[in-house]
Amino acid sequence: MPAHPQLDSHGNLKHLLTTEGLPKRLIEQILDTADQFVSIGEREVKKVPLLRGKSVFNLFFENSTRTRTTFEIAAKRLSADVINLNIGASSTTKGESLLDTIHNLAAMDADMFIVRHHSSGAPYLIAQHVKPGVAVINAGDGRHAHPTQGLLDVYTIRHFKKDFTRLTVAIVGDVLHSRVARSQIHALTTLGVPEVRVIGPRTLLPTDVERLGVKVFHDMKRGLEGADVVVMLRLQNERMNGPLLPSAQEFFKTYGLTAEKLARAKPDAIVMHPGPMNRGVEIDSPIADGSQSVILPQVTFGIAVRMAVMSLLAGGDRNE
Amino acid sequence: MTKLPDVATLIAELARAIGTPAPGTIVVGIHTGGVWVAERLAAALPVKLVTGTLAITLHRDDYDLRGIARNANHAHVKSQATRMPVDITGKHILLVDDVVATGRTVRAAMNELFDFGRPASIKLACLADRGGRELPVAPDYCALKLDIPHGEEVVLAKDGDRLTLQFHKK
Numbered sequence: 001m002p003a004h005p006q007l008d009s010h011g012n013l014k015h016l017l018t019t020e021g022l023p024k025r026l027i028e029q030i031l032d033t034a035d036q037f038v039s040i041g042e043r044e045v046k047k048v049p050l051l052r053g054k055s056v057f058n059l060f061f062e063n064s065t066r067t068r069t070t071f072e073i074a075a076k077r078l079s080a081d082v083i084n085l086n087i088g089a090s091s092t093t094k095g096e097s098l099l100d101t102i103h104n105l106a107a108m109d110a111d112m113f114i115v116r117h118h119s120s121g122a123p124y125l126i127a128q129h130v131k132p133g134v135a136v137i138n139a140g141d142g143r144h145a146h147p148t149q150g151l152l153d154v155y156t157i158r159h160f161k162k163d164f165t166r167l168t169v170a171i172v173g174d175v176l177h178s179r180v181a182r183s184q185i186h187a188l189t190t191l192g193v194p195e196v197r198v199i200g201p202r203t204l205l206p207t208d209v210e211r212l213g214v215k216v217f218h219d220m221k222r223g224l225e226g227a228d229v230v231v232m233l234r235l236q237n238e239r240m241n242g243p244l245l246p247s248a249q250e251f252f253k254t255y256g257l258t259a260e261k262l263a264r265a266k267p268d269a270i271v272m273h274p275g276p277m278n279r280g281v282e283i284d285s286p287i288a289d290g291s292q293s294v295i296l297p298q299v300t301f302g303i304a305v306r307m308a309v310m311s312l313l314a315g316g317d318r319n320e
Numbered sequence: 321m322t323k324l325p326d327v328a329t330l331i332a333e334l335a336r337a338i339g340t341p342a343p344g345t346i347v348v349g350i351h352t353g354g355v356w357v358a359e360r361l362a363a364a365l366p367v368k369l370v371t372g373t374l375a376i377t378l379h380r381d382d383y384d385l386r387g388i389a390r391n392a393n394h395a396h397v398k399s400q401a402t403r404m405p406v407d408i409t410g411k412h413i414l415l416v417d418d419v420v421a422t423g424r425t426v427r428a429a430m431n432e433l434f435d436f437g438r439p440a441s442i443k444l445a446c447l448a449d450r451g452g453r454e455l456p457v458a459p460d461y462c463a464l465k466l467d468i469p470h471g472e473e474v475v476l477a478k479d480g481d482r483l484t485l486q487f488h489k490k
Contacts, residue, residue, distance in 0.1 A: 012387075033388060035379060039402060045435035048378040050388065311378075313385035 005127055015127045015136040016309050018145040019186040027190060030075025031155050033308035034301070040077060041303060050311050051080035054111040058084045059101075059126075060139070061117040066275060067139050067149075070299070071114045074306035080112075080314075102126050110134060112314060120144035135313035143179055148309060149274050152302040153193060156294055157229055159301065160270050164188070168195040170223055170265070171214075173233035173255055173282050174204045176244075180274045181233055182212075188211045199223035200255060203244040220255050227265040232257050232273045235282050248281045258284045262292065270294045324461065324474070324485040330447050330463035331357065335364035337461045345412040348372040350429045351400040353418030353476035355417070356483055357447055361416055369414075375400035379428040401433065404441075409437035418476040420446045423457030449487060450474050 006015045006022070011136060013026055040046055056075040058068050068084065068085050075082045087101065096104075105113070112135045115123040120142030127136040140146040154164075161167055169188055175181045175198050188213070199217045200208055210216060217223030224230060235251060245251055255272065271283075271293045279285045338361075347369050350357025355373050362371050377388065377400070380434075415429060426444060433439060445461040450468045468474055472486050 036375065036401070040378075043435055044437060047435070049431070050378055050383050311383075311388045315383045 005124060013309075013312050015123075015138075016147050016313065017123050017127060017136065017138045019150045019183045019190070020145065021192065022147070022186070024190050024192075027151065027154070027187060030151055030305065030308050030312065031158060033312060034155055034304040036176055037077075037304035037307040037311075038039070038301065040051070040307075041300065047077050047079055049079045050113075051075065051078035051314050053316055054080045055109060056080045056082050056112045056114065057105055057108075057110045057140045057308070058082060058139075059087055059113055059115045060085065061115070061122070062140070064116055064140065067116065067298075068114075070302050071137075071139060071148075071306055074303050074310060075112075075114075077303070078283045078307055078310055078314075080310070084112075084156050098122065098125065099129055101257045102129055106130060106134065107295065112137065112310065114139050116140045118142055135310075137309060137313070140179055143177055144182065146179040146183050146274075147187075148302070148306050150187045151309070152183050152298060152305040153180075153231065153272060154187045155301050155305050156272060156298045157188075157270070159297070160294060161228055164191040164193050167193050167228045168197065168226055169193055169229040169231065170199055170217075171231045171233065172199040172220065172223070172228040172257065174235050175209060175233065176204045176206050177199055177236060178233050181231075184231065185212050185214055191288040197223050197227070201245070220261055221264050224261055227269055230257065230262065230265055230269055230271050232271065232277070234274060234276065235278055237278075248278075252281055252284075256280070256284060257287050257288060259290075262287060268292075272298055281283045324487070325464060327357075327447065327476070327483040327485060328360075328483075331360050333450055334361055337463075340366050341369065341395055341414060342412045343367075344370075345414055346370045346372055346406065347376055347410060347414045347416060348404075348429075349432070350415070350417045351375045351424060353447075353478075354412055354416045355482045356476065356478055358416035360483075361445065370406055372404045372406075372408075373400075373402060374429050374432050375402045375405070376428040376432055379432045381424055381428065404436045407437055408433065408439050410440050413439045413442045415442050415444050417444070417446045419448045419450055419474050420444075420453060420457070420459055421450050421452045421473075423453050423455035426457045427455050432469070447476065448474055469480050472490065 004021055006017045008014045060068055072082050114137045115126055117138040122141050123136055123138040127207055138145055171181050185196055196214045196218055197212045199220050273295045277283055347358050347362045350354035362369050443460040446459045446463040448466055449462045451464045471490050475486055476486055477484050477486050
């Protein structure tokens, strides 16, 4: 019995479902592999033949243009055939069960499923039911995990900061509903970041968030003090007028990243955001476009990191 | 076992055989050994030429068998990068590898080269040809021909700045 459903009996990556429990060795392997792919985006021919003849199915049970597009670009740059399925709009509304959908798609000889689902754990269920050799990548499930986003974030941090072992990383905003934050926290602590802070109102932080190994701040200015990396989380529209928050304006006043608040962080601190961002809600426009912002490099690196994950999953003798 | 010849001598022989390359020729080394040879070979040629490097990991033909991770020593791969400083379209390429065997590395290197443009020509230079070809690949310049028994290999090793050819049992 493998230690974790995403690893095979040799400890190699079989699926990518979460960064929680993902060994440091594998995270570093993904980041190092991504290094090779970054330069491919700069070539005349932005393609390598690694996944030629393989079929990658983008299964999006929940809408996401950006994540789906970056997975699609990544797969295409690896020469795979990409099939995009917007499941929300098709079979499930006709009453087909998740596993029936998967069995049908597997019968079409898929080699890899990229899954986004509103229910936490759905990619696990799918991973347990695919044939040996078929890989599943979690592209975001419920509030649980979004591992490729977490990995592209640590890739971005490594690119700009080189060494994880002296960093203070502050994650700001709606941690409670954020699978991105969870995936980041697990990856950062595994990589040896000594101080990960979460900053937000009590209503938007999980109750026992300290158990993830982070420090909790409710005062943003104190939380940003001396930070090397500031990660702003998206405040989802549907939360803004809910019971957890007074209003978007109020949130911006307290937890929006402005020049004044950013001045508390180190002068060379980088500002990140997983996108899509709400200007004037969690981040002030001049900061989003400012010299410390690495939000667009995150998008570019995201393609390379997704190429790395796919190429590590799809190659080699995977029949156990 | 016979002693293998000195690498500096072999590079000098290669340079002599190549003579004066066409103007604008780009010397491209294949990672890792080919890059070491290409640097020294370019320095030994009578004209100054642009050099590039190819890391062929992503174009290998054994990905389905071995995967990307198990293709090569991980730490090793990390330092390798493809670097093509100029547009290669219409240029003559002198492709350099250390030891040619099956020809599969050269095949992968040529495929990768074409992702950068359409070269006018490609010529292949190698330090040693150990035989055992599996593809129709032939070096244009080769300093040393060896007949190596199956199960043994010849590798180029680097110690400081010094290169040596060595026998290894697989």
